Amino acid sequence: MDERQVLVVEDDEAIGRGLAQALTTQGYSVRWAATGSDGLREATEAAPDLVLLDLGLPDLDGVEVCRRLRAVAPGTTIVMLTARDAEIDVVVGLDAGADDYVTKPFRLAELMARVRAHLRRAGPGAPTGRLTAGGLELDAGSHRMWVNGAEVDLRPREFDLLALLMAEAGQVVGRERIMAEVWDEHWFGSTKTLDMHISALRRKLLAAGDDPNRLSTIRGVGYRLETL
Numbered sequence: 001m002d003e004r005q006v007l008v009v010e011d012d013e014a015i016g017r018g019l020a021q022a023l024t025t026q027g028y029s030v031r032w033a034a035t036g037s038d039g040l041r042e043a044t045e046a047a048p049d050l051v052l053l054d055l056g057l058p059d060l061d062g063v064e065v066c067r068r069l070r071a072v073a074p075g076t077t078i079v080m081l082t083a084r085d086a087e088i089d090v091v092v093g094l095d096a097g098a099d100d101y102v103t104k105p106f107r108l109a110e111l112m113a114r115v116r117a118h119l120r121r122a123g124p125g126a127p128t129g130r131l132t133a134g135g136l137e138l139d140a141g142s143h144r145m146w147v148n149g150a151e152v153d154l155r156p157r158e159f160d161l162l163a164l165l166m167a168e169a170g171q172v173v174g175r176e177r178i179m180a181e182v183w184d185e186h187w188f189g190s191t192k193t194l195d196m197h198i199s200a201l202r203r204k205l206l207a208a209g210d211d212p213n214r215l216s217t218i219r220g221v222g223y224r225l226e227t228l
C-alpha cells in the first residue's frame with residue numbers, strides 16, 4: 001500500500017490542524033510544519049508527493065521556501081496557499097517553481113479536490129509509448145523528453161500537457177479539454193495555471209534551442225503544437 005505523502009507548511013494553527021486532519025481523512029500520510037525552515041527540513045527527509053505551502057510564514061519568505069523546496073524535492077508538486085490575492089505573488093510563486101496556487105480563504109472541499117487532482121495517477125486516457133513531433137521526442141513510459149536529442153527536465157503537469165499537445169500535433173486542443181485531461185474533469189482552480197504552464201514550456205523549449213513559436217496560442221480556443 002503506497003500512501004501519498006503530503007506536507008503542510010502553514011503557521012496558522014487552526015488552518016494547519018484543519019488541513020492535516022482533512023488530508024489524513026482522505027488517506028494521505030501527512031506532516032505539518034509551522035515554519036519555512038521546518039518545512040524545508042521535513043521535505044528533505046520525507047520527499048513528499050505534494051506540499052501545501054503557505055506564502056506568509058514567520059521565518060522565511062514563502063516564495064524563497066518554494067524556490068528551495070523545488071531544489072531539495074524536484075519531483076514534488078507544490079501548491080501555494082496565499083492570503084494575498086496579489087497577481088504578483090502568484091506570478092512570482094509560479095516562477096519560483098510552484099505548480100499551482102489557492103487563494104485564502106478557500107473552501108476545504110475544493111482544496112481537497114485540487115489535491116486529489118494533482119495526486120491522481122495517469123488515467124486510462126493518458127498517452128503511452130513514444131511520441132515525436134518535429135525535433136521533440138517524448139517517452140511516456142519513462143517520463144522523459146528530448147529536444148533534438150538533448151534531454152529536457154519537465155515537471156509532471158508540464159509533461160502531461162506537452163504529451164497531449166504532441167499527441168494532437170498540428171491540431172488545436174481546446175482549453176476545456178486540456179484542463180479536463182491534464183488537470184481534472186472537476187477542476188476548480190483558475191485556468192491561469194494552464195497559461196503559466198504553457199509559458200514554462202516555451203521557456204524550456206527555447207532554452208533547449210527549439211523555436212518558441214512552436215506552441216501557438218489560438219486566442220479564445222486553446223493551444224496548438226506546430227509540427228514545423
Ligand code: CA
Nearest residue numbers: 011054056057
Ligand atoms: Ca501564514
